[in-house]
Amino acid sequence: MAPHIRPVSPLFVALVCLAFCSRLSRMKAASICTNSQTGCHFLSLANLFDRVIHHSARMHGISNDLHSEFELYFLPSKNRVSRNCHTSTILTPNGKENAQRIAREELTEVILKLLLAWRDPLWHFHQNMARHHKFNNLSSNKSLEMSEMVHELRKGVQKVAEKMQMLGIISNSLGTLGSREALLASDSPEWRLMNDYNLLYCFRRDSNKIQNYLKILKCRIVPEHGC
Amino acid sequence: MRLEMSSNRQQRLCVAMMRNVGGVIVLSLLLVFVQLAAGESFSPPGTPKNIICRSPEKETFTCWWEPGSDGGLPTTYALYYRKENSDTVYECPDYKTAGKNSCFFNKNDTSIWVTYNITVVATNALGRAFSDPVEIDVVYIVMPNPPEEVTVTVIEDTNWPFLRVSWEPPEKADTRSGWITLIYELRIKLENEDEWEVHPAGQQKVFNIFSLRPDSTYHVQVRCKPDHGFWSEWSGTTFVKVPDYFPRERSMWILIAVFAAFIILTFTFIWLSYMKIHNLKHYVLPPVPGPKIKGFDKKALKNGKFEDIFSSLVVSDFPPTTSNYEDFIVENLEVFVPEEQELIMEDSKDLQDDSIKSENSTCDNDSGRGSCDSHTLLIDKGGGDKEEALQSDQEGSQDERVPTSPEEVMEEDLLACCDEKNSPDISEKVKFTPSLISPLPRYNLMNQPNPPEIGKKHCLSDSLLNPDSLPSYFTQPPSTKNDFRSNPWECNFNHKQHPLHPQTTGKEHLQVQNEISWVHVDRTEASLGVQAPSVRSTEYVEVQRVSGGNMVLLHPVSAGQENSGTMSHQTEHYSRVKTVNNDSGLLLLQKESTGEEMGICLSEEEVESRATSNGYTASITPTSEKPMVGINSTLPILDDRMASGYVDTATMFGLPTY
Numbered sequence: 001m002a003p004h005i006r007p008v009s010p011l012f013v014a015l016v017c018l019a020f021c022s023r024l025s026r027m028k029a030a031s032i033c034t035n036s037q038t039g040c041h042f043l044s045l046a047n048l049f050d051r052v053i054h055h056s057a058r059m060h061g062i063s064n065d066l067h068s069e070f071e072l073y074f075l076p077s078k079n080r081v082s083r084n085c086h087t088s089t090i091l092t093p094n095g096k097e098n099a100q101r102i103a104r105e106e107l108t109e110v111i112l113k114l115l116l117a118w119r120d121p122l123w124h125f126h127q128n129m130a131r132h133h134k135f136n137n138l139s140s141n142k143s144l145e146m147s148e149m150v151h152e153l154r155k156g157v158q159k160v161a162e163k164m165q166m167l168g169i170i171s172n173s174l175g176t177l178g179s180r181e182a183l184l185a186s187d188s189p190e191w192r193l194m195n196d197y198n199l200l201y202c203f204r205r206d207s208n209k210i211q212n213y214l215k216i217l218k219c220r221i222v223p224e225h226g227c
Numbered sequence: 228m229r230l231e232m233s234s235n236r237q238q239r240l241c242v243a244m245m246r247n248v249g250g251v252i253v254l255s256l257l258l259v260f261v262q263l264a265a266g267e268s269f270s271p272p273g274t275p276k277n278i279i280c281r282s283p284e285k286e287t288f289t290c291w292w293e294p295g296s297d298g299g300l301p302t303t304y305a306l307y308y309r310k311e312n313s314d315t316v317y318e319c320p321d322y323k324t325a326g327k328n329s330c331f332f333n334k335n336d337t338s339i340w341v342t343y344n345i346t347v348v349a350t351n352a353l354g355r356a357f358s359d360p361v362e363i364d365v366v367y368i369v370m371p372n373p374p375e376e377v378t379v380t381v382i383e384d385t386n387w388p389f390l391r392v393s394w395e396p397p398e399k400a401d402t403r404s405g406w407i408t409l410i411y412e413l414r415i416k417l418e419n420e421d422e423w424e425v426h427p428a429g430q431q432k433v434f435n436i437f438s439l440r441p442d443s444t445y446h447v448q449v450r451c452k453p454d455h456g457f458w459s460e461w462s463g464t465t466f467v468k469v470p471d472y473f474p475r476e477r478s479m480w481i482l483i484a485v486f487a488a489f490i491i492l493t494f495t496f497i498w499l500s501y502m503k504i505h506n507l508k509h510y511v512l513p514p515v516p517g518p519k520i521k522g523f524d525k526k527a528l529k530n531g532k533f534e535d536i537f538s539s540l541v542v543s544d545f546p547p548t549t550s551n552y553e554d555f556i557v558e559n560l561e562v563f564v565p566e567e568q569e570l571i572m573e574d575s576k577d578l579q580d581d582s583i584k585s586e587n588s589t590c591d592n593d594s595g596r597g598s599c600d601s602h603t604l605l606i607d608k609g610g611g612d613k614e615e616a617l618q619s620d621q622e623g624s625q626d627e628r629v630p631t632s633p634e635e636v637m638e639e640d641l642l643a644c645c646d647e648k649n650s651p652d653i654s655e656k657v658k659f660t661p662s663l664i665s666p667l668p669r670y671n672l673m674n675q676p677n678p679p680e681i682g683k684k685h686c687l688s689d690s691l692l693n694p695d696s697l698p699s700y701f702t703q704p705p706s707t708k709n710d711f712r713s714n715p716w717e718c719n720f721n722h723k724q725h726p727l728h729p730q731t732t733g734k735e736h737l738q739v740q741n742e743i744s745w746v747h748v749d750r751t752e753a754s755l756g757v758q759a760p761s762v763r764s765t766e767y768v769e770v771q772r773v774s775g776g777n778m779v780l781l782h783p784v785s786a787g788q789e790n791s792g793t794m795s796h797q798t799e800h801y802s803r804v805k806t807v808n809n810d811s812g813l814l815l816l817q818k819e820s821t822g823e824e825m826g827i828c829l830s831e832e833e834v835e836s837r838a839t840s841n842g843y844t845a846s847i848t849p850t851s852e853k854p855m856v857g858i859n860s861t862l863p864i865l866d867d868r869m870a871s872g873y874v875d876t877a878t879m880f881g882l883p884t885y
Contacts, residue, residue, distance in 0.1 A: 215405035
């Protein structure tokens, strides 16, 4: 028995692995596709958009909660310092027409820039909160979640961008520009000067921008799916 | 002259000037008085309050304020704003579009994600008033218009109609481009009610409402809200009339009927099983209660033999108060012939007398068998019961027709014989003999002139008492010779012994066997002694054994053997044969009772044994019923004989059977 099993078992395992891997690869592509390739891709893009939009909505909700809590408990002085968000250098459309007029690539780039610009400040913010016990457990968990979400959302949007580039919806000039400007923004020491309240205020606004831009982008690219 | 004219002119000028000044003063005073009389006071304007800014579509927005007091003077309001991180102050571009005390910002002036710092200034002739600054971000002040084109339709495809509410987003809100995401909510109420039923609808624009009340009118309203903003106003009420429909719940009624039937059937089955059929029958048709009298024979009632029935009512253990022996029916005859009796009989009659006398002291006249201590009786009897001892020859002789020695069966002896236990219990004997009456027949059934074998008295009783024990007769061991003396009344019932074969003991014993139906009558010495004076030989009944037919014949024994003086006593204890059934061999003995209850175990047993045995055509083969019946029928026939106490066997045979 033993000698017969030995050669069979690794072969059997290999077959099983192949079957699973093929299935997994198929699952990655799309969930409902049975028709032509293009239809499948578009469907999956809409699905991706829905996911990232949902993600950004959740991120904005958390930032809103934190801001309200901060405003409630810490009572910042009325004489607010000018709100200089470190992301103000990033040009963002501040209206619907502007947002619709801008190119898709730029819009996507703006989103990515924003997400990248907030990665480090949120992380430090969370560390600051946890170290100084300024927040309760629930709020500190939210801050951690917020920082993680920014990171994941950025990856998601990058995937969407790649998908769009693959589909030819947007050009391939995205990658380099986005990263450079984003690096510049993140390297600016302005965000270290922000106090906590300003940081939360700024991020709340920026997360709203991200969510809105994503929605606009989706309805421009795949309008037939829930726009 | 000229001087006079100039002075006149100067005087006139002064007067005029003074008049003007006075007029002015008067006028001003008048003015002041007038103002004072009116009661008003001018003051700078009050500060504008409650600045509210709203944007319907996140593209434009409008601010409204509440003006303070105007100070009695015409007051003007101005709205100034500054944008974020800029000190440039702008004034409201449009005060009119949105109405009074409002400022409208059009698209060009609206910047999203920009903080506006808005201040309203009121100005009048006396001063200015600045309102508190308000910071707004247009994104968070969105309050859309109510949804439009709210339509409600009644869908009646199924048995249960429902409402379908559909609407459209407000015109201005741009949801198509994804600029605004709206969520909706609707509410509904009946026409006459006051409370609304609110249903959140999410982002969908269609909603179904079920569970409607037929033939009623509903009011429906819808509103919307952006993901971060304010709820819109409720839309205009839409009225809908639900038609009057009758729910065809046929399936439901069928289900209910099935369930009810099932439950009813279940309960009926439970009740029936609980009641049971005969219970049910008794419940519906209760049976007529019959007489419940101990010893009452229903079958006899059916047969119509009333005498027998009533005779059974007489409790056998009831001590008879009268000495009318004829009234009592004796069914069983206990006859036992102890071995020693025969010997003793001849030897010592005096002993008997003594024993009798001694026994008499212990026993009462009224006492039955049970009242006497059989043990003592037996002991006493051992003294001398020869006269009463049954001939044991009967037992020894195999020929049934051998004339048996006279035997006297004492009622007490028999009773005592029947009682195995030390205390002879007449009642015990009586128990198994339904017709057993207290006075025992004094006739001794003598089977054969065999040496009497004293058996245990109780054997009769036991056998009679317990049908199962009938076959198990007690055999008198030979070693109980001593017992004989002590228990001379003991009967010996040995079913194993063939009636034809005499017992080895030589005792005359009356064997009562179920199977064999031989009756062995043992002579009991005690029979004589127990009765004391009753043990007499004047009236004896000889049991003649019949080999062939298991017949037991009773012969009246001549009184010569015994003391005639005791005849009176003896008569008390003798049993009289009432009827003899030739066919069935029924031999019934009528007992005489002298106030002493005696039971004839043997006869009873014999009777019963005959009854139970099959195929035995013994002379005494009474059925359970026959003794009773037979007695009655044949009573008159044997009266003469009974009175004398003698029973003629020949006569017995010649007795007609019933």
